[in-house]
Amino acid sequence: MNNPLLANTPLPLFSQIKPEHVAPAIDQLLAEARSSVEQHLQATQHYTWKNLVEPLENVDDRLNKAWSPVSHMNSVVNSDELRDAYNACLPKLSAYSTEMGQNEALFKAYRFIADSKEFATLDTAQQKIIRNALRDFKLSGIDLDDEKKQRYKDISQELSALASNYEENLLDATNAWSKLIRDADDLAGLPESALAQAQQTAESHNEDGWMITLQFPSYISVMTYADNRELRREHYEAFATRASDQGPHAGQWDNGENMEKILALRHEKARLLGFNNYAELSLAAKMAEKPDDVTHFLEDLADRSWRHARKDLAELREFAQQHYGINDLQSWDMAYFSEKMRQHFYQLSQEEVKTYFPITRVLPGLFAIVEKLYGLQITEIGDFDSWHPDVRFFQIHDQSGQLRGRFYLDLYARAKKRGGAWMDDCVSRKRSDDTIQTPVAYLTCNFTPPTGDTPALLTHDEVTTLFHEFGHGLHHMLTQVDHLGVSGINGVEWDAVELPSQFMENWCWEQEALALMSGHYQTDEKLPDALFDKMIAAKNFQAGMIMVRQLEFSLFDFRIHRDYDPEKGGRIYETLEQVREQVAVVRPPKFNRFAHSFSHIFAGGYGAGYYSYKWAEVLSSDAFSLFEEKGIFDQDTGRAFLTNILEKGGSQDAMELFINFRGRKPTIDALLRHNGIAA
Numbered sequence: 001m002n003n004p005l006l007a008n009t010p011l012p013l014f015s016q017i018k019p020e021h022v023a024p025a026i027d028q029l030l031a032e033a034r035s036s037v038e039q040h041l042q043a044t045q046h047y048t049w050k051n052l053v054e055p056l057e058n059v060d061d062r063l064n065k066a067w068s069p070v071s072h073m074n075s076v077v078n079s080d081e082l083r084d085a086y087n088a089c090l091p092k093l094s095a096y097s098t099e100m101g102q103n104e105a106l107f108k109a110y111r112f113i114a115d116s117k118e119f120a121t122l123d124t125a126q127q128k129i130i131r132n133a134l135r136d137f138k139l140s141g142i143d144l145d146d147e148k149k150q151r152y153k154d155i156s157q158e159l160s161a162l163a164s165n166y167e168e169n170l171l172d173a174t175n176a177w178s179k180l181i182r183d184a185d186d187l188a189g190l191p192e193s194a195l196a197q198a199q200q201t202a203e204s205h206n207e208d209g210w211m212i213t214l215q216f217p218s219y220i221s222v223m224t225y226a227d228n229r230e231l232r233r234e235h236y237e238a239f240a241t242r243a244s245d246q247g248p249h250a251g252q253w254d255n256g257e258n259m260e261k262i263l264a265l266r267h268e269k270a271r272l273l274g275f276n277n278y279a280e281l282s283l284a285a286k287m288a289e290k291p292d293d294v295t296h297f298l299e300d301l302a303d304r305s306w307r308h309a310r311k312d313l314a315e316l317r318e319f320a321q322q323h324y325g326i327n328d329l330q331s332w333d334m335a336y337f338s339e340k341m342r343q344h345f346y347q348l349s350q351e352e353v354k355t356y357f358p359i360t361r362v363l364p365g366l367f368a369i370v371e372k373l374y375g376l377q378i379t380e381i382g383d384f385d386s387w388h389p390d391v392r393f394f395q396i397h398d399q400s401g402q403l404r405g406r407f408y409l410d411l412y413a414r415a416k417k418r419g420g421a422w423m424d425d426c427v428s429r430k431r432s433d434d435t436i437q438t439p440v441a442y443l444t445c446n447f448t449p450p451t452g453d454t455p456a457l458l459t460h461d462e463v464t465t466l467f468h469e470f471g472h473g474l475h476h477m478l479t480q481v482d483h484l485g486v487s488g489i490n491g492v493e494w495d496a497v498e499l500p501s502q503f504m505e506n507w508c509w510e511q512e513a514l515a516l517m518s519g520h521y522q523t524d525e526k527l528p529d530a531l532f533d534k535m536i537a538a539k540n541f542q543a544g545m546i547m548v549r550q551l552e553f554s555l556f557d558f559r560i561h562r563d564y565d566p567e568k569g570g571r572i573y574e575t576l577e578q579v580r581e582q583v584a585v586v587r588p589p590k591f592n593r594f595a596h597s598f599s600h601i602f603a604g605g606y607g608a609g610y611y612s613y614k615w616a617e618v619l620s621s622d623a624f625s626l627f628e629e630k631g632i633f634d635q636d637t638g639r640a641f642l643t644n645i646l647e648k649g650g651s652q653d654a655m656e657l658f659i660n661f662r663g664r665k666p667t668i669d670a671l672l673r674h675n676g677i678a679a
């Protein structure tokens with residue numbers, strides 16, 4: 001069979017890839033990878049970069065280049081057949097990576113290179129790759145004695161079973177509750193789109209009327225818009241008690257025990273590997289160095305935002321009382337009266353804003369901005385192989401005429417395409433002998449498609465999203481690192497990876513930049529000043545309350561992992577109470593079981609890492625503040641960001657790179673200022 005996934009072409013042959021190609025290609029490449037690893041390990045006793053690391057990076061590259069289009073097409077042109085083929089390969093790929101992480105001969109070979117005279121002659125990126133590899137081997141328990149190694153494996157397996165049980169409970173509990181509403185008056189206040197959704201849900205259950213559920217869009221529309229206070233209370237209670245010992249399904253699907261076991265096993269795992277607690281283990285591969293760095297950072301932000309958050313809440317209370325006679329604002333009233341208040345003070349019509357952001361202005365504007373900042377040229381390529389006619393393809397050249405990267409742009413929502421927006425890598429930069437493999441990225445969004453003669457019109461949120469993903473894309477494409485393991489976004493610390501993306505969002509709030517990317521789709525008139533002023537005013541609405549809520553989540557996550565004590569157990573709600581005491585301004589009702597559905601930290605990868613969101617925001621705000629000082633289109637500052645951050649990928653510690661760019665360590669001042677929170 002002629003398998004396009006094995007063709008090894010510079011770009012994937014999307015139009016030829018069929019579900020039946022997937023398993024044979026991945027099977028063959030995994031078999032080749034395994035035998036190549038063995039072969040290189042056995043060929044010599046004197047390991048070097050050239051005879052071991054480089055060939056293994058090529059093996060990885062081959063596998064990535066075959067898997068990347070499969071995984072991408074599974075997300076953007078899904079079908080049952082493709083999904084089956086994709087899912088069938090996932091366990092094979094994860095088995096391979098576990099196997100490599102636990103390959104002792106491979107670990108010894110890397111250690112040989114690290115201890116050899118050659119190590120000092122390797123460049124920064126190569127040394128970083130070897131240090132990262134040794135770190136990851138250790139984190140997968142490779143140098144434990146046999147008994148501990150077995151315990152490590154048991155713990156890992158049990159943890160993954162517990163995480164999936166946690167998710168299943170949450171899913172079952174979320175699906176278990178619904179409420180059928182027969183009288184339209186009970187849903188007064190809901191916008192048309194939410195009503196239509198509720199009606200459709202009822203229909204799909206063969207019922208007349210409207211059905212509300214615990215799916216997030218349904219929940220949030222009731223919380224935000226439903227005038228019926230008792231309905232909001234009931235819905236809130238069902239949502240806030242999912243998978244717990246409280247609420248309408250108390251005791252069914254209760255995650256309480258799962259959480260206790262997860263915390264206990266994470267702690268034991270960390271101790272096995274020589275850390276004091278799981279928070280330390282989590283930081284081993286992150287930019288923050290020690291637990292105190294994280295807690296001080298979060299507490300510092302909390303101290304500086306608390307007063308502002310109190311003021312936000314007082315204003316909301318006053319508004320609810322003055323305009324609606326509500327004297328006892330409850331958790332199920334917060335979103336509702338906040339929305340009323342937002343409409344009252346900042347009547348900002350997204351429909352009006354949209355008319356100034358046709359994609360035909362936004363995209364050239366985005367390109368013009370990065371061209372100015374980094375001295376690039378972006379041009380469209382007409383003829384290329386693709387997975388859908390909507391897709392466009394672009395190339396980026398630098399000032400010296402060098403091709404730096406290419407990207408596919410897939411902007412519009414359609415059936416069989418996963419929601420949301422993201423950047424993914426298609427090809428990564430690496431050098432072999434004299435040839436450089438230039439990076440290729442996928443940029444995917446789900447904007448409303450154009451209709452007839454009207455171009456696609458973007459909300460300001462969507463414009464910001466496009467800038468965000470483009471920032472990730474530039475990080476991947478502009479890298480000058482020659483070695484795969486740390487080129488582009490590879491090897492970048494988890495808590496620093498959002499720096500280049502959130503950084504780009506800042507230009508969406510600068511009038512000078514908006515002038516480049518806005519223009520009414522009929523009259524070409526720039527975004528009017530009055531509208532811009534309203535957008536800025538609405539931007540920081542309740543910023544203090546939003547900030548302390550994120551800090552509450554982050555501190556809670558970090559403390560339950562840092563302070564775990566096998567003698568005392570998880571003390572989950574006790575810790576949450578203490579954190580709220582310290583930073584929260586809104587206190588939820590006693591029955592609230594927030595932790596029972598906080599799957600980011602219990603089932604996802606964010607355990608003792610939820611703080612990363614705020615951490616990266618601080619980095620991006622602080623980096624942007626240098627542009628505020630020097631001018632938002634200052635070329636020297638742009639070039640400095642390019643050479644110190646974007647080009648370096650994961651080849652150096654993120655803190656080192658940040659200091660090289662900013663001339664000092666990050667501070668929280670710019671983030672507070674950008675959120676309208678005075679110091």
Ligand SMILES: [Zn+2]
Nearest residue numbers: 468472498501
């Ligand atoms: Zn991002």
